[in-house]
Amino acid sequence: MVQLLNEIDTYTIILLLMLAAMLTLLIFSMLPRKAEQQEKPSIKTLIRCVDGHEVERDFSKGDYVGKKVECPQCGKEATIIAIYSKQALQPRKP
Numbered sequence: 449m450v451q452l453l454n455e456i457d458t459y460t461i462i463l464l465l466m467l468a469a470m471l472t473l474l475i476f477s478m479l480p481r482k483a484e485q486q487e488k489p490s491i492k493t494l495i496r497c498v499d500g501h502e503v504e505r506d507f508s509k510g511d512y513v514g515k516k517v518e519c520p521q522c523g524k525e526a527t528i529i530a531i532y533s534k535q536a537l538q539p540r541k542p
């Protein structure tokens with residue numbers, strides 16, 4: 449009789465542990481993913497060189513469309529033609 453009770457206790461504990469594990473997994477899956485939230489869109493500046501090619505570089509303070517800059521590739525005169533944010537492709541949240 450005592451042995452049977454002990455067995456029931458063991459199974460009960462195992463069941464409770466499994467339930468706790470499932471609840472933990474459920475809670476973690478419902479938490480917002482911090483890594484995705486902290487991902488910032490990077491701002492890019494598109495430059496057109498007098499040579500005709502276009503160069504994309506990271507936005508730097510003071511950039512504006514129409515600004516005359518030095519081409520980062522060949523050093524010739526270039527003009528900023530676009531500034532935009534570029535988000536890394538990621539699956540949409542449900």
Ligand SMILES: [Zn+2]
Pocket residue numbers: 497498499501519520521522523524526
């Ligand atoms: Zn150039």
